[in-house]
Amino acid sequence: MLRVMSVFGTRPEAIKMCPLVKELAARPGIESLCCVTAQHRQMLDSVLEVFGVKPDCDLNIMTPRQTLSSITSKCLVGMDEAVERLKPDLILVHGDTSTTFAGALSAFYHQIPVGHVEAGLRTYDKFSPFPEEMNRVLTSHLADMHFCPTAGNRENLVKEGHRRNLFITGNTVIDALKTTVQKDYHFSTEALNALPYSEKKVLLITCHRRENYGEPMKNILMALRQIAESRQDVELVYPVHLSPVVREAVDQYLRGAPRVHLIDPLPAGEMHNLMARCYLVLTDSGGLQEEAPALGKPVLVLRRETERPEAVAAGTVKLAGIVQDDIVTMTERLLTDRRAYEAMAHAANPYGDGNACRRIADAIEWRYGLRPEYPEDYQA
Numbered sequence: 001m002l003r004v005m006s007v008f009g010t011r012p013e014a015i016k017m018c019p020l021v022k023e024l025a026a027r028p029g030i031e032s033l034c035c036v037t038a039q040h041r042q043m044l045d046s047v048l049e050v051f052g053v054k055p056d057c058d059l060n061i062m063t064p065r066q067t068l069s070s071i072t073s074k075c076l077v078g079m080d081e082a083v084e085r086l087k088p089d090l091i092l093v094h095g096d097t098s099t100t101f102a103g104a105l106s107a108f109y110h111q112i113p114v115g116h117v118e119a120g121l122r123t124y125d126k127f128s129p130f131p132e133e134m135n136r137v138l139t140s141h142l143a144d145m146h147f148c149p150t151a152g153n154r155e156n157l158v159k160e161g162h163r164r165n166l167f168i169t170g171n172t173v174i175d176a177l178k179t180t181v182q183k184d185y186h187f188s189t190e191a192l193n194a195l196p197y198s199e200k201k202v203l204l205i206t207c208h209r210r211e212n213y214g215e216p217m218k219n220i221l222m223a224l225r226q227i228a229e230s231r232q233d234v235e236l237v238y239p240v241h242l243s244p245v246v247r248e249a250v251d252q253y254l255r256g257a258p259r260v261h262l263i264d265p266l267p268a269g270e271m272h273n274l275m276a277r278c279y280l281v282l283t284d285s286g287g288l289q290e291e292a293p294a295l296g297k298p299v300l301v302l303r304r305e306t307e308r309p310e311a312v313a314a315g316t317v318k319l320a321g322i323v324q325d326d327i328v329t330m331t332e333r334l335l336t337d338r339r340a341y342e343a344m345a346h347a348a349n350p351y352g353d354g355n356a357c358r359r360i361a362d363a364i365e366w367r368y369g370l371r372p373e374y375p376e377d378y379q380a
């Protein structure tokens with residue numbers, strides 16, 4: 001049996017890797033192992049529960065206000081024990097977090113091949129997103145198999161000199177959405193059932209990125225406050241990330257504003273179905289930029305750049321930036337100009353057809369001689 005160990009630790013990695021862990025487990029020639037770093041504790045556990053995944057190993061590294069060095073070093077040390085005990089033939093990492101980079105580096109130290117899921121995203125700005133851009137560049141150099149969500153991501157890797165084992169698979173987040181979004185979904189968070197989805201415009205907000213800490217986050221939160229205070233026709237729902245830095249900023253600049261619902265992070269199923277029902281998404285998250293187009297929801301990105309140009313090209317995502325007036329103006333437009341809203345609110349699927357996990361598992365089987373045919377690429 002080929003022992004494939006998936007390593008992840010944060011909420012988005014878990015949402016995008018759990019479907020793959022399960023797909024690999026269904027392959028007769030593969031033993032699917034799962035090692036969580038628990039870079040996120042509660043937010044990770046919530047996702048594991050939704051998908052019913054039980055890790056084989058839990059490094060339990062999270063501490064309050066953890067630094068980048070502490071995450072990376074604790075992951076590296078913890079991985080030594082995990083690799084020794086679970087003896088993987090291939091290690092899979094996902095995306096661009098500190099867990100991703102440390103997981104790939106540890107695999108290299110143990111001379112175990114690395115597969116990088118969600119490979120090839122780039123902004124070409126070393127400090128934005130920080131530290132994610134450098135995490136993913138470094139991980140590409142450590143990786144032996146690159147699972148690119150889109151043809152553009154593959155192109156980025158080719159330009160950087162990566163030539164072998166590049167697969168276009170779509171993004172596994174669409175696989176996850178297929179299992180979570182339901183037409184007549186009933187929220188277990190009662191307040192979400194009670195929101196006036198048809199009488200008012202429900203804006204779904206998230207904001208957590210390190211490069212937005214400080215002044216940018218203040219600007220973003222003040223923009224949200226201005227929108228909430230000036231418009232009777234909106235309700236803002238903001239599941240606030242557990243980072244104390246984010247929570248302090250939200251308490252300082254947004255708490256107490258009218259029509260603003262500050263809630264704890266939602267389980268993935270609740271979040272995905274809320275997104276399916278809301279009017280508009282404002283976010284600095286990466287994952288939401290991939291999910292919202294599939295659900296036909298416009299997204300205003302609270303950042304200066306994005307590594308997801310496919311969603312911008314599809315017309316469902318626009319960069320709003322980090323300046324208060326710009327965010328307010330762009331939001332106002334989508335609240336008042338029906339044509340501008342309709343132009344963005346259409347379902348588009350640049351990130352996949354929900355079969356990314358199947359393609360990744362096929363590619364692994366092919367590389368290890370368990371399948372004769374080269375896997376088909378995803379075509380948008």
Ligand code: UD1
Binds near residue numbers: 010043096098209210
């Ligand atoms: C991390 C990733 C980022 C990803 C984001 C997804 C890095 C450097 N950053 O950023 O790429 O977009 O996750 O959300 O890898 N906390 C809890 N409980 C939790 C989760 C977090 O209390 O379940 C608190 C802790 O105090 C922790 C802090 O949040 O120290 C920050 O977590 P951390 O993983 O360092 O950074 P994120 O901003 O979450």
Ligand code: UDP
Binds near residue numbers: 272286291
């Ligand atoms: N998400 C969630 N609950 C929340 C907020 C987000 O389940 O309260 C999901 C969201 O739908 C997406 C993922 O978490 O699937 C995105 O994670 P996050 O924004 O933390 O990280 P990023 O994508 O920016 O790396």
